[in-house]
Amino acid sequence: MSETVCADVSFGIGGFAFYLAMVAIVLRLPWAFSPARAVIGVALLAYAAVVAAAAVFGSGGNFWTVSIVFWFTTLLFLMAFGAVYKSVSLRILLDLLGRPGHAGLYSAILARYVVAESFENRLIVMQENGFAVPTSAGYALTDKGRRLAGAVGALHHLFAIDRSG
């Protein structure tokens, strides 16, 4: 591997390490940002810093190589982060780990994770993001919610997705 390519890869991987450090700090700050938004925002800032560093400290480094190495590793992390942050399955495993004999009633887990927490959390998410509002007749979509549902419906039709969820 040539010295330049080696430096480009180092910038990409170094940038990813910098990003991880920033994420670990930002997620511990008592801000009101949602963790999902924070990790994406920090990724964009870290990327700008990496490109700037490669331009200033690198000797003729390749923009594409630095970018691809940075984003590939960062996207791998974001996928894993998404699983950690949102996965109901992983939360069930953690719940069982803390129980005597690492076992729990199937019906109780269903009630807690699927009905009580998971479902109700999604209803809150829909309201917080302005997609739906509770009315006397039940949950109704807002204009924003209808636009989103229309776009999703069109994509479902385009990709022949009959059922989702």
Place this chain on the structure above:
Amino acid sequence: MLPARPAVSPDEMTLAPMLSLEFTIAGAVIAALVVSTALPLCLLVVARLPLLAGRNAVQFLVSVLIAIVAWAGVLLLVPAARPTDAVEVAIGAMLIGSAVLVYLEIWGLLSRGYTLSLIVTIHRAGSPLPADELARRYRGGEGLEWIMRHRMAGLEAAGLVQRTGDQLVLTSRLGRAAAWSYRAAIALLGLRMTG
């Protein structure tokens, strides 16, 4: 006689090498970019194959495999895309990998997105839905129970849990290792709330 003025001032000489980024892109990487861009089109065709109807994960996997084979074919058959070294192949592969991760996230949301599915369920109903009715109509009438069945089937198939009567039990090795890893990840990231 005055000394000849340098063509570039000392300031320019120090600044010029300071901001240097190369924007050339190798043929193998361009081929990877083209293949990555075309992946949704491939998915569009694969998703309509009767043999794979309703199997969203398999549809995505088949599309990715086709994209990889197409890229390999271009590298072998198109002289301009032929890689000069292994690094170009690795960078191209990372580019396709990045695109796959982005598409996977979008595909996952479209085919498995919980919140999106609830929004679509209300939209299809055409009128407001109470929470219990929304839960009942979820996923075309399969209801919330479907999620639990689906998740449990996945966890059991992965060897992370097993069912003994009405109990759900964490498996001694894989299940505990996954749960411990999850706990460590939450602590490392400093997440206060998940789910």
